[in-house]
Amino acid sequence: MLLTQNSKLKTSFMLTIENISVNYGAIEALTNISMRVEQGEVVTLIGANGAGKTTTLRTITGLLEPTEGRILFEGKEIQGVATHKLVARGISMSPEGRGVFANLSVRENLQMGAYLRKNKTEIAEDVDTIFEAIDEIRSKGTTILLVEQNAHAALHHSDRAYVLETGKIVMEGPSKELAADPRIKEAYLGE
Amino acid sequence: MDTFVQQLINGLNIGAIYALIALGYTMVYGILRLINFAHGDIYMVGAFAGYGLAYFIAANLGLAGASWGALLIVLVGAMITAALVGMAIERFAYRPVRKYSRMTTLITAIGVSLLIENLFVARYGGMGRGFPQLLNDRTYQLFGNAAISKSQILIFVVSIALMLLLQWIIYKTRVGTAMRAVSFNLNSSKLMGINTDAIITFTFALGSALAAAAGVLTAQYSPTIDPLMGITTGLKAFVAAVLGGIGNIPGAVLGGLLIGVAETMVVGYGANVGIASTYRDAVAFAILILVLLLRPSGLLGSTVQEKV
Ligand SMILES: Nc1ncnc2c1ncn2[C@@H]1O[C@H](COP(=O)(O)OP(=O)(O)O)[C@@H](O)[C@H]1O
Ligand SMILES: [Mg+2]
Numbered sequence: 001m002l003l004t005q006n007s008k009l010k011t012s013f014m015l016t017i018e019n020i021s022v023n024y025g026a027i028e029a030l031t032n033i034s035m036r037v038e039q040g041e042v043v044t045l046i047g048a049n050g051a052g053k054t055t056t057l058r059t060i061t062g063l064l065e066p067t068e069g070r071i072l073f074e075g076k077e078i079q080g081v082a083t084h085k086l087v088a089r090g091i092s093m094s095p096e097g098r099g100v101f102a103n104l105s106v107r108e109n110l111q112m113g114a115y116l117r118k119n120k121t122e123i124a125e126d127v128d129t130i131f132e133a134i135d136e137i138r139s140k141g142t143t144i145l146l147v148e149q150n151a152h153a154a155l156h157h158s159d160r161a162y163v164l165e166t167g168k169i170v171m172e173g174p175s176k177e178l179a180a181d182p183r184i185k186e187a188y189l190g191e
Numbered sequence: 192m193d194t195f196v197q198q199l200i201n202g203l204n205i206g207a208i209y210a211l212i213a214l215g216y217t218m219v220y221g222i223l224r225l226i227n228f229a230h231g232d233i234y235m236v237g238a239f240a241g242y243g244l245a246y247f248i249a250a251n252l253g254l255a256g257a258s259w260g261a262l263l264i265v266l267v268g269a270m271i272t273a274a275l276v277g278m279a280i281e282r283f284a285y286r287p288v289r290k291y292s293r294m295t296t297l298i299t300a301i302g303v304s305l306l307i308e309n310l311f312v313a314r315y316g317g318m319g320r321g322f323p324q325l326l327n328d329r330t331y332q333l334f335g336n337a338a339i340s341k342s343q344i345l346i347f348v349v350s351i352a353l354m355l356l357l358q359w360i361i362y363k364t365r366v367g368t369a370m371r372a373v374s375f376n377l378n379s380s381k382l383m384g385i386n387t388d389a390i391i392t393f394t395f396a397l398g399s400a401l402a403a404a405a406g407v408l409t410a411q412y413s414p415t416i417d418p419l420m421g422i423t424t425g426l427k428a429f430v431a432a433v434l435g436g437i438g439n440i441p442g443a444v445l446g447g448l449l450i451g452v453a454e455t456m457v458v459g460y461g462a463n464v465g466i467a468s469t470y471r472d473a474v475a476f477a478i479l480i481l482v483l484l485l486r487p488s489g490l491l492g493s494t495v496q497e498k499v
């Protein structure tokens with residue numbers, strides 16, 4: 001998930017999640033989760049299958065609504081805001097799976113990523129130089145919330161980390177420290 | 192041979208009408224996986240809107256009697272009216288219940304259909320009424336005894352033009368690309384920044400406008416309209432969509448034409464094999480049962496299982 005700063009207002013916390021709980025019908029998938037991502041930071045969320053990583057991302061992007069708690073993006077509450085509006089405000093996430101629209105052409109798929117942009121020639125140029133664009137994102141120091149099955153890679157490419165277990169945050173801290181923690185080593189790094 | 196050519200012309204003609212309506216069923220299904228049971232009633236609403244407009248312009252613009260101008264105003268006006276009605280139904284009846292199970296939306300659709308039918312019966316009575324003739328209809332002799340009427344030519348020309356226009360919207364425009372994306376995956380489309388609610392509303396508007404065109408065109412060929420005219424025609428168009436493969440746009444057109452031809456062939460030849468022409472309405476449903484038994488995904492529908 002990429003977080004792009006829009007407001008001139010300097011807030012050090014790009015994204016703040018405060019005590020959110022999320023249900024799928026009668027199933028509680030997230031219980032009282034809190035986390036924050038600062039401007040320019042790379043934060044990772046690790047956890048076993050079914051821990052609630054995807055649910056967390058779906059909630060931040062507005063695909064799900066929390067039953068309680070608040071989500072702040074650049075200081076403003078965003079829970080309950082429609083997904084396409086959040087995309088316009090700078091929260092972007094690629095869809096799960098390969099995220100390809102199999103019924104659209106390759107070019108149309110690439111253009112989808114620029115759905116909200118108006119300038120057609122710019123879009124065409126960007127689609128042609130898509131790989132350059134990816135490198136550019138990296139070098140710009142964009143804020144990233146990284147959610148990966150591969151805990152080893154995630155911890156080595158991030159500044160801070162949160163550990164999720166059955167819908168609850170059980171540990172948090174600088175990624176280097178967590179990577180060295182014996183409990184993390186045993187449960188997630190297989191060492 | 193004359194009978195065959197004649198029944199083929201008639202069948203393709205009525206089939207073009209089914210196809211226009213079937214497109215609305217299939218587009219809404221494609222995008223929401225909803226069978227919009229009120230869609231046949233939109234065809235009726237379109238015919239009534241055209242009827243009201245025809246009288247209005249006759250009284251106020253002096254466009255009485257048959258004229259191309261009156262026909263164009265009535266056709267376009269009815270399409271716009273039905274598009275607005277379709278959008279309102281989506282916005283106020285379906286959207287609030289969309290977050291519940293699909294069954295809830297389906298039952299809502301049945302309720303909307305009954306509501307529209309009964310409102311119109313209460314307002315206009317159950318009797319048929321004559322639609323003003325906007326075309327100096329006449330018959331052109333083809334070869335042998337086969338003939339085609341001006342109103343049939345109108346149906347062919349307008350429905351082909353509308354289908355080409357729809358094709359262009361769906362494959363060449365930004366909103367059409369978004370429609371295809373949404374029908375493939377709703378959540379992924381939201382993440383691309385697509386206002387999916389707006390795309391869904393637009394889809395209802397398109398489908399409803401096509402159904403209204405079918406209503407006005409039919410009324411030029413067989414000029415009696417009544418509040419329940421959408422039930423049988425709507426069901427046949429639904430069968431056409433299923434036959435072609437529901438969710439598949441060329442399939443809806445193919446299904447519509449096939450149902451139309453099957454129906455008129457029963458009228459033309461059924462007696463030879465012991466099927467009375469009064470069975471014409473039963474043909475579509477016999478076809479529905481066969482499709483569901485033999486090829487539930489329809490002629491052009493993909494056999495790929497739905498993703499979970
Ligand atoms: N659509 C859904 N309906 C019901 N329960 C779900 C749904 N998606 C996920 N869950 C449940 O929510 C919990 C968290 O799942 P998820 O967020 O997908 O975990 P992760 O991405 O960490 O593997 C799991 O118990 C899962 O079974
Ligand atoms: Mg997951």
